[in-house]
Amino acid sequence: MAKRIDVSDLNVYYGSFKAVEGVSMTVEPRSVTAFIGPSGCGKSTFLRTLNRMHEVVPGGRVEGKVMLDDQDLYASSMDPVTVRRTVGMVFQRPNPFPTMSIYDNVAAGLRLNGVKNKKTLDGIVEQSLQGANLWTEVKDRLSKPGAGLSGGQQQRLCIARAIAVQPQVLLMDEPCSALDPISTLAIEDLVNELKNDFTIVIVTHNMQQAARVSDRTAFFNLKATGEPGRLVEIDDTTRIFNNPAEQATEDYISGRFG
Amino acid sequence: MSTVTGVSAADELPQPDGKKPRQGDRASTGRIGDRLFGGAATLSGVIVIVLVTLIGAFLVVQAVPALMNNSASFFTSRVWAPGGEQPAFGILEFLWTTVAASTVAMLLAVPVGVGVALFLTQYAPTWLRGPAATLVDLLAAVPSIVYGLWGLVTFFPVWKPVQNGIEDTLGWFPLLAPTGISGGTIFFIGIVLSIMVLPIVTALSREVFAQTPTAHKEGALALGATQWEMIRTSVLPFGRPGVISAAMLALGRALGETIAVTFLVSALADGSSWTWSLFNGGETFASKIANNAAEFSNPGKTGAYIAAGLVLFVLTFIVNSIARVVIERRKAFTE
Amino acid sequence: MSTATDRRVPGDAAVDDAVAPPGGGPSRDALAEMRNPQRSRAVTDIVARVVMWGAFLVAVVPLVWILGTVVAKGVHMLTSSTWWTGNQRNINSDDFGGGARHAIEGTLQMVGVTALIAVPIGVLTAVYLVEYGRGPLARMISFTVDILSGIPSIVAALFIYAVWVTTFGIGRSGFAASLALVLLMIPVVVRSTEEMLKLVPNELREAAYALGVPKWVTVVKVVLRTAFSGIITGVLLGIARVMGETAPLLILAPYTKNFQRDLFNGNFPTLPMMINQDRGDYALATAAERMWGAALTLILLVLLLNIIGRAIAHLGSVKK
Missing domain, CATH: 1.10.3720.10 (MetI-like)
Known part of the structure; x- marks a missing residue:
């Protein structure tokens, strides 16, 4: 169920402000691609264009093309809601629905889209929680509020919720930045397992994390202050970290700036 | 859906992260559910606009014919005889009574209300704050008709000797001159109104005082200021716009208060002589209209009352607008 | 705030008064305040505290008075069962009772x-x-x-x-x-x-x-x-x-x-x-x-x- 993403010459705007310029890249299926770069370089913004989440912000729009296998995500006939069902997302801060139980949180995506069959839901909820390495911890308290879990568990709950709608791609926007090291490790292990089934894109501020979990790494940077962000280079992770093509990447990796 | 281009509202520009509290219309889709629900929400908002427009329009439309037939000066006459062949009516008496009683109410309610707000936020022991705030909020929950009853039956007999005393000692002062009115006076109505609007002043002031940045307060205290000095130098300046708008909202309420005032006013005899005294009687806009609801017999007569209501509408609108402007300006500062 | 009327209350000499150089020779009061600025400021503080408590009590009095009046005068009507079941039909002002x-x-x-x-x-x-x-x-x-x-x-x-x-x-x-x-x-x-x-x-x-x-x-x-x-x-x-x-x-x-x-x-x-x-x-x-x-x-x-x-x-x- 994993698909390839092809981005060609993408510009992202908010109103008249150009946030990201000229990004072209390919994200391979069943692999983990990490986006790294200094704050404000547009990596999160770009990530959100991969499931059209940038559009929920007033004035957000793109120029260019994003292909999911042979589907054009920005074709005029394409419904953004359908795009988001195909390309799931996990956010920086765990955001379980506070009024819902653990079970309801995982089932939310299906239920809100009209799936009612209890048996189907039961099956998918268990499968998703297992997929998120959370099943054994919560199987006895599925009816308890999701907000009662620890931060790391909440984030895995959100991952379970995201994979329950069976997306092709999973976007993760700094999923560990609000978590402690042990929870972070649990998420990283999970990412490693999930890449067997999904195409995964992860934005991270943590270069060690990018090195640990990703197969390929993309480095984003601002051309200059006030200029839009752009993709500097994308390559195999080992290569980016050991022998990058660009000087800017080298400087960033070695901690000379950013 | 095509791409939205050229959004000019610069204030809507998000941070590069895309974090922005508002949702854009692009989150919705062309689905039927979205169209219906979004349409219903928009329709409700439009209904509100239409209602307010209609209120203004209907009042004007029905007031104008009566005003055209009016043989007295609407703004400067104290006569009120809207019936008959030659209708003659003016609002001067109502305007004076309404404004004078509301002013008295403000002079009493604002200092006390601010004091209570300071007490609740700065002085009260922690255990008392919650219950005390609830108590003051309770004052706001009491229906105004009950204030009217209490004022009429219980408070007035207690107040009357006090008023007589003031008239005896300070009666030489024009505002406090005796008038021989035996019932409720402008001053008395002002007192009852002040009790009614006190919770409004307190609630809003309390809110802004509580928002005073701790850094300001601690800054003052660290310089060796006493608690009062800290309040004077940080809490009060910070809260001033809030207090002003609270006072304006309270004033709007006092101007339009109907039933309690209706119970308490003493109507003046026709042709009674003009006096500045606050111990005079007289109707307010609201009480005049309410007291004569049974008389809305013909359009001309009704139109006269509607014209009076229109003036009240405009008066409260101006006062409330001032409150909003002050609040907005403060927001602009703090954001 | 440092006007003549404020001086009457020996406490209102706040921070600004304490540092203000007394123009052309300090008065007796001012001297006393300068000698003991802490004390006068403390007095102001206490006065303010008392005023705030007073404001609160002034606000509470009418509430208690109003609620007390209504309860005292109205409660016994509510204890009759007719009040909760009946209406006021054929009951004139000078008749007792009836329902609500x-x-x-x-x-x-x-x-x-x-x-x-x-x-x-x-x-x-x-x-x-x-x-x-x-x-x-x-x-x-x-x-x-x-x-x-x-x-x-x-x-x-x-x-x-x-x-x-x-x-x-x-x-x-x-x-x-x-x-x-x-x-x-x-x-x-x-x-x-x-x-x-x-x-x-x-x-x-x-x-x-x-x-x-x-x-x-x-x-x-x-x-x-x-x-x-x-x-x-x-x-x-x-x-x-x-x-x-x-x-x-x-x-x-x-x-x-x-x-x-x-x-x-x-x-x-x-x-x-x-x-x-x-x-x-x-x-x-x-x-x-x-x-x-x-x-x-x-x-x-x-x-x-x-x-x-x-x-x-x-x-x-x-x-x-």
Whole structure:
């Protein structure tokens, strides 16, 4: 169920402000691609264009093309809601629905889209929680509020919720930045397992994390202050970290700036 | 859906992260559910606009014919005889009574209300704050008709000797001159109104005082200021716009208060002589209209009352607008 | 602040006085203050403290007085069972007793209908303002809601009169009064719902969108669901506010002493109008008793709504 993403010459705007310029890249299926770069370089913004989440912000729009296998995500006939069902997302801060139980949180995506069959839901909820390495911890308290879990568990709950709608791609926007090291490790292990089934894109501020979990790494940077962000280079992770093509990447990796 | 281009509202520009509290219309889709629900929400908002427009329009439309037939000066006459062949009516008496009683109410309610707000936020022991705030909020929950009853039956007999005393000692002062009115006076109505609007002043002031940045307060205290000095130098300046708008909202309420005032006013005899005294009687806009609801017999007569209501509408609108402007300006500062 | 009048209170020499160089030789008072600035400042502080406590007590006195009066004079009417079952038919001002059930039912029915109309409009308007609106239409709506919230009840009543009675020639009725109350209730519901919707974290909306949930489902099932208890609280407080309104009833819904379920035709019984009826003869002990009894009943209903509303708000906030 994993698909390839092809981005060609993408510009992202908010109103008249150009946030990201000229990004072209390919994200391979069943692999983990990490986006790294200094704050404000547009990596999160770009990530959100991969499931059209940038559009929920007033004035957000793109120029260019994003292909999911042979589907054009920005074709005029394409419904953004359908795009988001195909390309799931996990956010920086765990955001379980506070009024819902653990079970309801995982089932939310299906239920809100009209799936009612209890048996189907039961099956998918268990499968998703297992997929998120959370099943054994919560199987006895599925009816308890999701907000009662620890931060790391909440984030895995959100991952379970995201994979329950069976997306092709999973976007993760700094999923560990609000978590402690042990929870972070649990998420990283999970990412490693999930890449067997999904195409995964992860934005991270943590270069060690990018090195640990990703197969390929993309480095984003601002051309200059006030200029839009752009993709500097994308390559195999080992290569980016050991022998990058660009000087800017080298400087960033070695901690000379950013 | 095509791409939205050229959004000019610069204030809507998000941070590069895309974090922005508002949702854009692009989150919705062309689905039927979205169209219906979004349409219903928009329709409700439009209904509100239409209602307010209609209120203004209907009042004007029905007031104008009566005003055209009016043989007295609407703004400067104290006569009120809207019936008959030659209708003659003016609002001067109502305007004076309404404004004078509301002013008295403000002079009493604002200092006390601010004091209570300071007490609740700065002085009260922690255990008392919650219950005390609830108590003051309770004052706001009491229906105004009950204030009217209490004022009429219980408070007035207690107040009357006090008023007589003031008239005896300070009666030489024009505002406090005796008038021989035996019932409720402008001053008395002002007192009852002040009790009614006190919770409004307190609630809003309390809110802004509580928002005073701790850094300001601690800054003052660290310089060796006493608690009062800290309040004077940080809490009060910070809260001033809030207090002003609270006072304006309270004033709007006092101007339009109907039933309690209706119970308490003493109507003046026709042709009674003009006096500045606050111990005079007289109707307010609201009480005049309410007291004569049974008389809305013909359009001309009704139109006269509607014209009076229109003036009240405009008066409260101006006062409330001032409150909003002050609040907005403060927001602009703090954001 | 350092004026001559302030000097009379030996404490008002605040920070600025302490550092101000006394021009042309200090007075005796000023010298005393300078010698002992800490003490005079402490005195001011105490004076301020006393004033604030005083303000609070001054505010509490009328509340206790009012509630005490109503309870003392009205409570024994409420202990008779007729009060809760009967009406005022054939009971004159100088007759004792009678019931208030007609007025209680009438008031509840009237505010019920009011809420039925005002709540959907108010909640949807708030949804528009928070979830959909931006640009001139939203600003216009927000502005008119502000105007509506400042409209005196008597003006709302006059408007309905001008439309309902004068223009369409339909008679006064309970429903006409309900319509006036709708105008007063809408802004309360809009503003309180708006506050609650703004409190819903944006992350929840994004979480739903990212699951491929359409916007309207997100608003209904996630946003409104999360804000639900707060919205209910606002609605209850709005109902409490209009329940005690009398001016619109005075103009639009004349009182009847009988049971009356028909909101659309003829006179209609309500608690405020029952109070108003007996107010005319409050010199008679029989009428005064009824008047206070009805006032106490009304206060209890309003307080009950307030308490339920606050309790719901409290429960809702604990869950977060």
